[in-house]
Amino acid sequence: MANEVNLNRLAVFVALVRAGSFTAAAEQLGLTKAMVSQHLARLEQELGTTLLLRSTRRMSLTEAGTLFHADCVRLLADAEAAIARVGGNRDTPSGTLRLTTSTDYGMAVVAPALASFCQLHPQVQVDLVIGDRINDLIAERFDLAIRVGWLRDSSLHALRLGSFRQMVVATPAYLAAHGTPRRPEQLAMHGWIAMSVLATPLRWTFVSSGGSRRTVRMKPVAQANNAAAVHAMVLAGAGVAVLPDYLAEEDIRAGRLVVLLAQYRLPEGGIHAVYPGRQPPAKVRSFIDHLRERLAGV
Incomplete structure (x- = not known):
């Protein structure tokens, strides 16, 4: 039956027809002549039809063999093209x-x-x-x-x-109105803008240059579920927040935000x-x- 056909034999069959003899096909495939003959015999058995008529001097395709050979050539060409495309995707961005x-x-x-x-x-x-x-x-x-x-x-x-680094920031106007915290504990007296998706958005641990750790619980005035929204609220002067460096650095350079407690480290992401x-x-x-x-x- 068709679903029992060994597809590797198709390549042997096509090579045999192309070579014109069992001896030449065996040389091209790196097989023995007996092995080529065995592949053909098993293919014909699996298909239930004769593909080649052979004598001691020549061989010729049957009608079924001619049709099957054309289909095999097309299938193998499609397979080679598919393999080439996969190889191209592997080596060249596309x-x-x-x-x-x-x-x-x-x-x-x-x-x-x-x-x-x-x-x-x-x-x-x-x-x-x-x-x-x-x-x-x-x-x-x-x-x-x-x-x-x-x-x-x-x-x-x-x-x-x-x-990325995490930094505590606020606007100059907010700090002018509410004072600048000098120690982590003083942050608890300021309005905190929390990023709600964090595991502990109101509890932060600060590590000094000497390695001592201070954990502070903040007082929230607002929260948002992404850093871009927290960033916007901080810029609007709503309070103090932790922002990643990739969002805050441009505003820090431009003077729109001020880094607080720079002598302490927060966990890097x-x-x-x-x-x-x-x-x-x-x-x-x-x-x-x-x-x-x-x-x-x-």
């Missing part, structure tokens, strides 16, 4: 790169990186999905996720691309590339390298 990341990091870092990546690789089209929920990469057919913070356990593969499968295609590998270089300032 096709659609579908990736996801958080709203704040996507707007501040990933989108500009994708713009320069597309200029380097015009054969790649980009589909960027930003949002603050954790997408299912396999079910939603994502090639890649760029995730910031602390990764949860997952069967997906992850590469650490870098890290990681920046990770997360993807399904052990061997990502070239488009994924190339963008990971591109983003890593941008984060390193190369």
Whole structure:
């Protein structure tokens, strides 16, 4: 029956017809003449029909063999083309790169990186999905996720691309009106803008240069579920908050925000590339390298 046919024998059959003899086919395939003959006999048995008529001097295709040979040539050509396409995707960035990341990091870092990546690789089209929920990469057919913070356990593969610092910030106007905290404990007397998606948005541990730790519980005046919204409220003078460096640095340089308690450290967050499968295609590998270089300032 057709579903019992050994498909490897198709290549032997095509090579035999092309070579014109069992001896020549055996030489081309690196097999013995007896092995070629055995493959043909088993193929005919599996198909339940005679493909070749042979004598001591010549061989010729039957009508069924002629039709089957044409089909086999087309099937093998299609298989070779499919293998070539897979190889091309493995080595050359191409096709659609579908990736996801958080709203704040996507707007501040990933989108500009994708713009320069597309200029380097015009054969790649980009589909960027930003949002603050954790997408299912396999079910939603994502090639890649760029995730910031602390990764949860997952069967997906992850590469650490870098890290970001967390900084306590406020506007000069807010500090002029409410005073500037000099010690972590003084933050408890200020209005705190919390990022609600964090595990402990109101409790922060500060580490001094000498290694001593101070944990402070804040008094909230507002909260939001992503860093971009917290950033906007801080800039509007609503209070004090922790922001990642990639959102705050430009405002700090411009004087719109002031870093508080710079002599203390807060936990650093990681920046990770997360993807399904052990061997990502070239488009994924190339963008990971591109983003890593941008984060390193190369």
